[in-house]
Amino acid sequence: MNTETILRSRSDSRCELCGATDELGVYEVPPVSDASAEQCVLVCETCR
Numbered sequence: 001m002n003t004e005t006i007l008r009s010r011s012d013s014r015c016e017l018c019g020a021t022d023e024l025g026v027y028e029v030p031p032v033s034d035a036s037a038e039q040c041v042l043v044c045e046t047c048r
Contacts, residue, residue, distance in 0.1 A: 003035060007042040020044040 004026050007016075014021055023045040028035050 003037050003040055004042070006037040007040060010037065011042045014042075015044040015047055016041045017043055017047040020046065 007026060008024075010016075013024065015024060021044075024042050025045070025048060026035075026040050027043045027048055028040050032039050
């Protein structure tokens with residue numbers, strides 16, 4: 001499974017910060033060493 005699929009499953013396809021469901025994307029939380037799901041969050045455009 002790729003990182004975005006894992007994050008969508010983990011967050012129920014909602015922004016992990018505000019709960020929005022539109023314009024979601026993966027944000028790599030610095031410092032990123034491998035961009036795994038443990039080092040990323042799924043966030044909306046507003047929270048990004």
